[in-house]
Amino acid sequence: MTDLLRIGTSSLLNMQQAINTVGHNITNVNTPGYSRQSVTFEARSAQSYGFGYVGSGAYISGVNRAADDFMTSQIHSFTASESRYRTLVGFTSRLDSLVADADNSLNTSLQGFFNAMQDVATNPASMPERHVLLSNATNLVSRVEALNSRFASLASEVDTQVDTLVRDINTLIGNLGAVNREIVSAVSAGKGNPPNDLLDYRDQLLTRLAEKVGISVVPQQDGSVNVFAGQGQALVVGTEVNLLATQPNAYDASRLDIVIKDSPGATPINRFLTGGALQAALEFRDGTLRQAQSQLGLIALGLTESFNALHEQGVDLDGNAGGKFFAGISLGVAASGRNKGNAMPQLTLQDASAVRASDYKVEYDGTQWTWTRVSDGTSVSGNGTLEFDGMTLDLSSGTAQGGDSFQFNPALQAAGQFALVLKDPAQVAAASEAGAVGDNSNALKLAELQFAPLVNGGKDTLQQFYGTLVATVGLGSREAQSNLSLEAALLGQAQQYRDSLSGVNLDEEAANLLRYQQAYQASAQIIKIADEAFRTLLGALG
Amino acid sequence: MRISTSQLYNLSLAAMQSQQAKLQKTELQIASGLRILQPSDDPAGAVQVLNLNTNMGLVDQYERNASQAGAMLGYEESVLENVNSTLQRIRELVVQANNPINHDGARKDIGLEIQQRLEELLVLGNTRDQNGEYLFAGNRTDQRPFTEQNGTYTYQGDAGTRQIQVGEGAKVAIRESGATLFMQVPTGNGTIAVSPEAGNTGTLLVGQYGTRKDYVEDTYQVRFFLQGSDLHYEVTDSAAPPTVVDGGPYAQGKSLAFNGIDIALSGAPQDGDTLTVEPAGSDSLFAMVDRIAAALITPTANTADRVKVQAAMAQGLANLDQALEGVNVRRASIGARLNNIDTASSINQDFRLQLDTVKSQVQDLDYAEALTRFNLQLVSLQAAQQAFIKTSELSLFNYL
Numbered sequence: 001m002t003d004l005l006r007i008g009t010s011s012l013l014n015m016q017q018a019i020n021t022v023g024h025n026i027t028n029v030n031t032p033g034y035s036r037q038s039v040t041f042e043a044r045s046a047q048s049y050g051f052g053y054v055g056s057g058a059y060i061s062g063v064n065r066a067a068d069d070f071m072t073s074q075i076h077s078f079t080a081s082e083s084r085y086r087t088l089v090g091f092t093s094r095l096d097s098l099v100a101d102a103d104n105s106l107n108t109s110l111q112g113f114f115n116a117m118q119d120v121a122t123n124p125a126s127m128p129e130r131h132v133l134l135s136n137a138t139n140l141v142s143r144v145e146a147l148n149s150r151f152a153s154l155a156s157e158v159d160t161q162v163d164t165l166v167r168d169i170n171t172l173i174g175n176l177g178a179v180n181r182e183i184v185s186a187v188s189a190g191k192g193n194p195p196n197d198l199l200d201y202r203d204q205l206l207t208r209l210a211e212k213v214g215i216s217v218v219p220q221q222d223g224s225v226n227v228f229a230g231q232g233q234a235l236v237v238g239t240e241v242n243l244l245a246t247q248p249n250a251y252d253a254s255r256l257d258i259v260i261k262d263s264p265g266a267t268p269i270n271r272f273l274t275g276g277a278l279q280a281a282l283e284f285r286d287g288t289l290r291q292a293q294s295q296l297g298l299i300a301l302g303l304t305e306s307f308n309a310l311h312e313q314g315v316d317l318d319g320n321a322g323g324k325f326f327a328g329i330s331l332g333v334a335a336s337g338r339n340k341g342n343a344m345p346q347l348t349l350q351d352a353s354a355v356r357a358s359d360y361k362v363e364y365d366g367t368q369w370t371w372t373r374v375s376d377g378t379s380v381s382g383n384g385t386l387e388f389d390g391m392t393l394d395l396s397s398g399t400a401q402g403g404d405s406f407q408f409n410p411a412l413q414a415a416g417q418f419a420l421v422l423k424d425p426a427q428v429a430a431a432s433e434a435g436a437v438g439d440n441s442n443a444l445k446l447a448e449l450q451f452a453p454l455v456n457g458g459k460d461t462l463q464q465f466y467g468t469l470v471a472t473v474g475l476g477s478r479e480a481q482s483n484l485s486l487e488a489a490l491l492g493q494a495q496q497y498r499d500s501l502s503g504v505n506l507d508e509e510a511a512n513l514l515r516y517q518q519a520y521q522a523s524a525q526i527i528k529i530a531d532e533a534f535r536t537l538l539g540a541l542g
Numbered sequence: 543m544r545i546s547t548s549q550l551y552n553l554s555l556a557a558m559q560s561q562q563a564k565l566q567k568t569e570l571q572i573a574s575g576l577r578i579l580q581p582s583d584d585p586a587g588a589v590q591v592l593n594l595n596t597n598m599g600l601v602d603q604y605e606r607n608a609s610q611a612g613a614m615l616g617y618e619e620s621v622l623e624n625v626n627s628t629l630q631r632i633r634e635l636v637v638q639a640n641n642p643i644n645h646d647g648a649r650k651d652i653g654l655e656i657q658q659r660l661e662e663l664l665v666l667g668n669t670r671d672q673n674g675e676y677l678f679a680g681n682r683t684d685q686r687p688f689t690e691q692n693g694t695y696t697y698q699g700d701a702g703t704r705q706i707q708v709g710e711g712a713k714v715a716i717r718e719s720g721a722t723l724f725m726q727v728p729t730g731n732g733t734i735a736v737s738p739e740a741g742n743t744g745t746l747l748v749g750q751y752g753t754r755k756d757y758v759e760d761t762y763q764v765r766f767f768l769q770g771s772d773l774h775y776e777v778t779d780s781a782a783p784p785t786v787v788d789g790g791p792y793a794q795g796k797s798l799a800f801n802g803i804d805i806a807l808s809g810a811p812q813d814g815d816t817l818t819v820e821p822a823g824s825d826s827l828f829a830m831v832d833r834i835a836a837a838l839i840t841p842t843a844n845t846a847d848r849v850k851v852q853a854a855m856a857q858g859l860a861n862l863d864q865a866l867e868g869v870n871v872r873r874a875s876i877g878a879r880l881n882n883i884d885t886a887s888s889i890n891q892d893f894r895l896q897l898d899t900v901k902s903q904v905q906d907l908d909y910a911e912a913l914t915r916f917n918l919q920l921v922s923l924q925a926a927q928q929a930f931i932k933t934s935e936l937s938l939f940n941y942l
Contacts, residue, residue: 100580111599122610126673438683440704463596467589474581503546510938
């Protein structure tokens with residue numbers, strides 16, 4: 001009879017636990033990352049009597065969460081990709097709309113400028129046409145300035161985001177170290193039983209981390225996990241954490257690089273951080289955005305150099321030789337902050353049409369110099385004076401140490417220097433010959449620059465190259481969008497699988513509630529029967 | 543497959559959101575009438591639209607240039623028409639003055655009118671356009687091209703022309719030098735000029751003259767002299783010493799023919815009278831007209847003087863004919879250029895139309911397709927919403 005009472009009470013308690021678990025599930029139906037938990041019952045070992053074994057009730061062998069490590073790791077990896085492209089789409093679509101408006105496009109401004117030049121060619125001695133030309137030139141300059149400053153502000157916005165992301169990542173890494181510690185102690189305190197909610201919490205932290213940066217997770221025996229970012233950079237090892245930090249780029253202090261915190265002068269780890277919003281920010285800033293900005297600058301450089309050269313060959317309305325139309329562009333080379341020598345290469349522009357919209361890197365290996373076009377890796381090597389892409393570098397000033405390096409982007413520099421210097425309409429050099437105010441021959445040549453291949457290695461006209469810029473931006477955005485829809489579908493599918501396995505279904509919980517409630521009521525009946533049996537026995541005795 | 547409750551909500555929500563996004567895109571397309579809203583919608587198409595816009599801007603500019611060039615040439619043409627009628631008037635006056643019944647007074651009146659016409663010619667030569675630029679100064683459009691000082695006329699312009707782009711690869715000249723029209727009128731008949739010496743005492747008059755294929759270019763002297771009582775003539779060339787190329791007795795009205803040159807003569811030369819036959823040079827139209835007027839205004843004392851007036855009139859007529867021809871050649875050239883402009887302009891317009899069509903094909907929305915799509919998306923969204931409401935009503939808890 002005590003057996004029956006014991007079976008009844010333990011069953012009552014078991015069912016209470018089961019109902020608690022159902023309640024826990026129901027309240028967490030909307031908790032992100034929650035894995036439904038279930039109580040597993042096992043029959044107690046039976047007692048042997050002469051006639052056979054008699055059961056002695058049930059006990060709870062465990063409370064487990066419905067989770068699958070493979071699925072979880074898939075979610076981490078898809079989250080990283082999806083978040084990367086979602087962030088990238090956010091950035092590229094803004095760039096996209098920046099160049100979308102046809103009425104305000106640079107193309108329209110270029111067209112207006114060259115049309116006004118043709119009007120000057122039609123009426124070279126007339127002032128109104130010259131005024132219109134200058135106002136169109138001003139419009140062109142302000143259009144380039146506006147685009148360039150929008151590009152630049154996008155770049156600085158990206159840097160702000162990089163900074164925020166690094167701080168978020170550091171917080172998450174810190175949390176992960178802490179939760180690892182709690183899990184290890186919970187596992188050991190719970191004699192190997194899983195601390196389900198902590199595990200869910202850690203998975204949730206990992207998913208949030210994967211949104212910022214791609215990770216790989218390696219579970220350890222003690223219940224902790226080691227976390228590596230991108231291509232093997234350890235962020236969390238057990239309870240130890242490696243925090244990240246930002247530092248200004250060695251060549252260009254306006255851009256932030258990412259390094260391991262507390263290791264000053266360390267090499268940036270930008271390229272190892274693949275996946276997540278961080279990669280998107282870096283690849284947008286250093287990729288599509290920088291390319292678009294360089295392409296814009298190349299248009300400014302090509303127009304300035306060729307227009308000025310031709311304009312200086314002409315004669316203005318007062319019979320004076322033509323001066324500069326656009327402000328001269330001065331190019332320079334930036335030395336790495338880590339250089340040991342004091343060499344300073346001197347850059348001279350020879351032929352603007354040969355310059356490419358790319359970064360250029362100059363490195364000294366101890367015996368000779370190598371000058372590389374970063375966009376495609378083409379390079380020249382040697383000492384003294386090097387010639388490349390329409391520019392010359394005089395490498396003889398100062399002394400370089402092996403490993404010293406320099407960088408520059410002529411197009412990007414030009415984008416920021418594009419300006420109109422000619423202010424007096426009479427100074428437009430429309431003529432080729434002094435005194436011939438009706439001579440339009442130079443104006444005609446200037447107008448024909450519209451069709452001359454002035455940029456990108458002498459392959460494109462200014463307007464064709466603006467088309468390349470729009471294509472770069474459009475394709476960048478489109479590619480990000482199509483990658484996003486693919487990754488979003490993959491992530492969605494993985495989440496479906498996960499939710500399907502781990503998510504709470506209220507109907508199921510309602511059914512379980514009924515089931516455990518009935519079992520609870522039945523258990524209470526067992527106790528009642530046991531009680532009545534006692535009473536009967538006691539009554540018989542009394 | 544097992545479905546979790548949040549999955550049910552998330553899936554329905556995601557489905558509705560995606561429908562909404564599509565619907566909004568279609569709505570934007572319909573509102574703007576454009577298929578490409580951002581370059582990423584169709585990068586190749588977007589670049590194509592850019593190129594089409596470039597070409598359109600260019601064609602529009604060519605059209606603008608063409609209409610300006612047309613207007614400028616039309617103006618020049620109308621000025622030349624005035625030059626033409628002034629020259630015709632002068633020519634009529636010369637013919638009128640050449641009538642032997644005119645006495646000095648009548649000739650003087652005509653001479654004075656011709657001087658008026660000369661002023662008119664000078665004003666026409668110095669015509670300015672609406673921008674205040676001289677039409678006939680070449681590229682020195684700020685310089686008054688024709689000036690007179692002490693009876694000498696000078697051209698202050700240059701030989702430059704102004705080219706204007708009126709179409710793809712089509713340039714038209716709209717400004718030219720006025721020198722050929724007003725300063726370089728060929729003398730004589732354009733090939734040779736035959737002029738009697740100013741000191742001739744006879745009544746010799748030069749009639750029609752011309753050259754044949756075998757014309758030998760040189761400066762010849764025709765001298766009339768008495769041999770005994772017979773009048774002879776002798777033609778010598780410019781060699782040193784001169785070679786006699788023709789000669790013999792001269793009868794009044796005899797035509798001369800030597801070295802491919804024919805000269806009709808009339809009147810009676812006197813002993814010692816000479817003619818010069820030389821390759822045509824060029825002279826200023828103003829000076830030519832000035833000489834005609836001067837010849838008419840100068841009083842005549844005797845027959846020889848009147849013959850000189852007649853000779854001057856004959857020369858003047860020849861000069862005017864050359865000037866008129868020059869004007870007509872220029873007018874024909876302007877006509878040809880106006881034709882070129884018309885051709886270029888019609889090519890431009892065709893091209894523009896073609897560009898519009900292509901741009902519309904690339905960029906514009908197919909409304910029928912878009913509206914069908916819009917309706918379909920609307921129905922899908924409504925269906926998703928209704929389905930969501932229905933499924934979310936289902937719960938076992940409703941029955942507990």
